[in-house]
Amino acid sequence: MTPSPLDDLLAPGGVALCVIDIQVDFAAPDGALARMGVPVEQAAAAIGNAARLVSAARGAGVPIFFAGLKTDPTTDSAAWIKWMRYRNVDPDAAYAVCRDGSGGECFYQVLPQGCDKIVWKQRYSAFVGTDFDSRLRDLRVDTLVICGLSTECCVDSTVRDAFQRDWLVVVAGDACAAYRDDFHVHTLEVLAENFAAILDTDEIVAQWERQTIKG
DSSP, X not given: OOOOTHXXXXXXXXXXXXXXXXXXXXXXXXXXXXXXXXXXXXXXXXXXXXXXXXXXXXXXXXXXXXXXXXXXXXXXXXXXXXXXXHTTOOHHXXXXXXXXXXXXXXXXXXXXXXXXXXXXXXXXSTTTTSSHHHHHHHXXXXXXXXXXXXXXXXXXXXXXXXXXXXXXXXXXXXEEEOSSHHHHHHHXXXXXXXXXXEEOHHXXXXXXXXXXXXX
């Protein structure tokens, strides 16, 4: 059988999976964003695909990182607060999202297990102010598969930072979501042009399942 171009790209041992911000406040019908009127139900299909990726990764022995936002008043950004005020947004209300101890910071539907790794962040990118970089390097992986919420914000920020730190990046496009379809589509187009390979969940899962069978 002719080797697939995905054989090297997604081979267990050289790849890790990162699930970004699938948390109560970003995705649950009773979370903070839903209470603000954000259509979080648009993320439902992507969350289901993220769950499939996590299951396949576990079966193939691919390490999994769950990156989540968790803030408290000591981690708030003065620049971000000023920017919220410029946009006529109450920064106190905006910072009520994913507050430590609120329950809104908890992961939602796609949950870490004992062997998984958690990266708590206070900015959009999973690399800013965290040890994510060093933990990936300790694993000696060269490829990072990324999924989660939201496509144009924390996913985009993490993808760009990963690529510029010399990881090859694969984005599971249908396992990411934005709260506006045009944001989702346009972000994936830009990332595909400059930063990442965009694949479907089916392609990634099938590759990891083949690797599991071979193993």
